Amino acid sequence: MKKKIIEVRHLSYIYPDGTQALRDVSFSVEEGEALAIVGPNGAGKSTVLLHLNGILKAEGKVKIFGQNLTKKNIREIRAKVGLIFQDPHDQLFMPTVADDVAFGLFNRGLNKEKAEKRVFSILQALELKHCAQKSAFDLSLGEMKKVSLATILVLEPEILVLDEPTMNLDPGTKKAFIQLLKKIPKTKIIASHDMDLVYELCSRIIVLDKGQVVAEGEALDILKKSQLLEAHNLATPLSLILDQSKI
């Protein structure tokens, strides 16, 4: 049996404006698995993700690698959980791509030489070396998404948390990005309503609606339940329908 590395128990969260974003959400994630959190707009997917990195704190318990999230261990937890935001403009705020990738390394206390070495090695691995001295504003959306990924991968987190990673990408770029994510051998938690991405990448799915977990199970089992998906403004992925028609 694999080790549970994330345990969320009875998580409820109310935004300062009074909106109840999460109600008694519980789930766990095993080492190495790719979990999808799916749901319609406003279901609370992003809010769940922000709790995994300690950015939001709420009622309930969040355990990462068996440790409860506290002020004392927040830095340690953040080093293990890499969070990639939905809009890359939020993630890329530094003057250049290289500085953006180095940002987390400096916060970890690395010196310039070591940081520079790691920055350029990750940029090379992701075929982004040509962007190093560019501003994020001058990049295409696909490049920005890859750079966002680089800013986290360079920190070598054990868990990757991605919020709508394929949003607004054209089909070609989306396909390439999914292939790239597939190659990363880390535990992944992906919030999305892009069901093709979920079908391609994830082994398990949690369906969230109005801040509550409404279904949970193996990816294929959930994806085949078209009525369940439609009831929550989701749809069976086209790629699954095509694969089934081939059989």
Add this chain to the structure above:
Amino acid sequence: MDPFLSQKAGWQQGLSSHFDPRIKIVAISFFMVAVIFTPYHQPFKFMMYFLSLLLLAVIERIPWKEAIGKVILLGPLLLFLGLSILLFAKNEPQENFDIIWNISLKSGLTFFSLLVLTLTTDFYDLIRSLEYFKVPRIIPALLSFAYRYNLLLQKEARRMLLAKEARSFGKKKKIEEIKTLTKLLPHIFLRSLIRSERIYAAMLARGYRGKIQTLKQFKLKQTDFFFIILFLSVITAIWVWA
């Protein structure tokens, strides 16, 4: 693209765009001090200041069209100031004209010197230099974010205007257009606020502890020393010239 907003502004092939930005800040600051402390009734000195700055601007190949456009912006401000002095200062008319001349001359020259600096230096290099001069960390950080997100906010504002335009029928009076624009402003501010919160969250997620570092390191070269010595000598010579 407005060169004041472009990162490429400082990458032009001028001579001093390759100088260390810290050296340029020292040079221009010294120039401004010299201008401010030179008595206004010494027009020859001001002419020399202007010529030395002009020479620097030519060498640096500043984009003249944009530079002149910005200098013109100073006009209404000086006009307003001049009229206020003429109308409200209880001095002799000649004294008032002297004050206006003094202010116009010095503000014009210092403004032009700052233009030369900003048009030939990468904006982020200027910000990094401020950190070097121990300006409180929050100021370079704020400037850096304002610069980074300026274009993005402009883009968002343009999209909102376009959406408004798409739902407008027929020609509107100017005053009505201004009213609509003022109604859009709070939305832009709100969007900026929400974005700033998300950016802060993204910073925290990568372990932000209040210090922002960059990879770039400044290194002083021989040419930097040559430039600063030459520039300071010329300006000092003009300043102390009896």
